[in-house]
Amino acid sequence: MKIKSHNQAKAEADLTPMIDMVFQLIAFFMVLINFSQSEQNDRVQLPDSQLAKPAEDKLEFPIVIHLTSEGTVIVGGDETGVEGIRPLLGRELEVLRLEKKTAADANIVIRGHRDVAGGRVQDLIEKCQAMGFEKFALRVKEEPR
Amino acid sequence: MKIRKHNHTEDKAELQMTSMIDVVFLLLIFFVMTFKISVQEGDFNVRMPQPGTAAAPQEQTSLPLNLRLRADGNGRIAEIILNDNSFGQDFNALNQYILSYVGGTDGPQGEDSPEVEIDLDYNLRYEHVIQAITAVTGQRQGDDIIRLVEKIKFAPTRKGE
Numbered sequence: 629m630k631i632k633s634h635n636q637a638k639a640e641a642d643l644t645p646m647i648d649m650v651f652q653l654i655a656f657f658m659v660l661i662n663f664s665q666s667e668q669n670d671r672v673q674l675p676d677s678q679l680a681k682p683a684e685d686k687l688e689f690p691i692v693i694h695l696t697s698e699g700t701v702i703v704g705g706d707e708t709g710v711e712g713i714r715p716l717l718g719r720e721l722e723v724l725r726l727e728k729k730t731a732a733d734a735n736i737v738i739r740g741h742r743d744v745a746g747g748r749v750q751d752l753i754e755k756c757q758a759m760g761f762e763k764f765a766l767r768v769k770e771e772p773r
Numbered sequence: 774m775k776i777r778k779h780n781h782t783e784d785k786a787e788l789q790m791t792s793m794i795d796v797v798f799l800l801l802i803f804f805v806m807t808f809k810i811s812v813q814e815g816d817f818n819v820r821m822p823q824p825g826t827a828a829a830p831q832e833q834t835s836l837p838l839n840l841r842l843r844a845d846g847n848g849r850i851a852e853i854i855l856n857d858n859s860f861g862q863d864f865n866a867l868n869q870y871i872l873s874y875v876g877g878t879d880g881p882q883g884e885d886s887p888e889v890e891i892d893l894d895y896n897l898r899y900e901h902v903i904q905a906i907t908a909v910t911g912q913r914q915g916d917d918i919i920r921l922v923e924k925i926k927f928a929p930t931r932k933g934e
Contacts, residue, residue, distance in 0.1 A: 745897065
């Protein structure tokens with residue numbers, strides 16, 4: 629006699645709790661994802677300072693300049709020596725001019741590597757001053773406490 | 774006569790979960806991969822117009838403090854000198870001096886605060902420059918930051934010395 633067994637029914641796991649958890653995880657990572665990383669550069673390790681606090685009001689027309697440990701500068705993805713920064717900043721000046729602003733309205737954000745010579749930062753500031761920029765922001769990261 | 778209908782719809786309705794789970798896991802992997810713990814960042818604002826331009830301050834309300842930072846051969850800090858007072862390599866001592874100079878936490882702030890001119894050796898590491906700026910511009914007490922000197926500028930570069 630052939631006995632039809634109920635065990636042949638497809639085994640089914642209850643997926644609901646797992647899906648709940650996975651959605652929770654996705655929500656967590658979505659909330660924490662930081663899209664402002666385009667400003668950062670992996671080659672630059674910022675010096676830390678206990679006074680580092682995010683600015684309350686956003687800087688007007690920020691131009692981010694990375695200064696690597698070798699002393700080269702990176703502006704908008706293009707790398708050059710400090711001496712060759714003029715054409716790169718000239719490009720930014722064009723954008724400013726289109727918005728009817730002058731170099732004095734822009735903020736130069738300097739993201740210098742912690743080991744770069746301080747004199748290179750001064751050189752960079754001098755080059756920017758020669759093009760009419762006045763406002764500089766030295767970017768630092770929060771000191772681990 | 775009662776006809777018993779064998780009704781298939783009575784079976785538990787089943788959704789095909791597999792494809793959704795595939796997509797959801799892909800999303801999860803994407804977010805896990807792009808996740809990066811970012812530390813807080815802040816700025817030290819330095820206003821330095823080109824000397825000799827109209828925007829440059831014409832008159833000094835008070836004498837600027839001259840902060841001289843000497844470096845050793847490796848670019849580390851060798852000596853901190855503020856207006857002829859030497860602080861050795863101690864940034865905390867400099868911070869305390871600045872605190873007493875501006876008259877404690879109730880001292881002048883903003884426009885009336887003194888100006889510090891930083892004169893550094895060319896090869897001094899940027900990290901130490903920031904340490905000096907930190908010591909000069911403020912003090913952290915708990916979660917509050919006390920601002921001491923707002924105005925900072927750099928002296929001309931000492932190249933080839």
